[in-house]
Amino acid sequence: MITTVTSLGRSGLSDWLIQRISAFVMTAYLFFIVGYLIANPELNYSQWAALNSSLPMRMFSLLTMLSIAAHAWIGMWCVLTDYITERLIGPKATAIRIFFQLGMIAVTMLYVIWAIDILWGI
């Protein structure tokens, strides 16, 4: 058993499950938005604003944003732990990897907070 402190779910199974569920939510959102745009070719601002200010749409958008954040965290964590290692770039790898991991987590969280601000500011 290998311990990890910067992965999202701390467990491989948890990360794997979150990755799949978040992918499903993002796909559903994509289909909905594209479908909505196709179904409403004459879309105007007031209609678009009304859609996005309704509570169910806000919840769906926020759920998608959280899914993107979780998906990106798990994916980026995998990339960083694959390529920023002592084996590949030398003894400073651990410090560089932690820097990028924490940076990636901070940026992800900031995006989520920003998204909440946008969604509830419409």
Place this chain on the structure above:
Amino acid sequence: MLNVSIYRYNPEVDAEPYMQDYQVDTQGKDVMVLDVLEKLKTEDPSLSFRRSCREGVCGSDGLNISGKNGLACITPLSSAVKGNKLVIRPLPGLPVIRDLVIDMSQFYAQYEKIQPYMINNSPAPAIERLQSPEERAKLDGLYECILCACCSTACPSFWWNPEKFIGPSGLLQAYRFLADSRDTATEERLANLDDPFSVFRCHGIMNCVQVCPKGLNPTKAIGHIRNMLIRSAT
């Protein structure tokens, strides 16, 4: 004449590895890659490679043959030669000791980690622990692994994290014991695998399946382990 290009490296003499070109007269026969190596060895005794049974059972002569991992003894020239050229390198990702001989310590360390032996602390029966034909059938496609390392050294996840990711070969063996009705350490085995590296660094690209000289399917075994983890943890 067949053009053969072989990876050479003797750390006592060479500053860095290089490719050496040879010409071999195979008399038009579709012999195995190992036969070519043996012939070259008689001409150049300094050429080093591992071999033993020469019939795909011992797993000693795993090599990267024209870009694809395989056993030299059961790979015919007809499937390996491209444009009258045969390129032979050591299995990728593990340290080279000399020429085509690699240091497999990391590979064996991962194998050891999965406890590749039966664990059953109940008193041993007088003769043997019995299995039904159905229980025994679950081990087919798993027990045949000869630990040649062709799969694990074809896996990028194993290249990047050989000390953390168990690799396709080790995971196939892990499932071999998880699937065995006589083994009683299933929970303990699963608990040791539920981290983001040991099993889940497999992204299912199936290089392992493509190269396995015994036709086994480590990706499928990894999927079974994942399903067992899901069943026990949800």
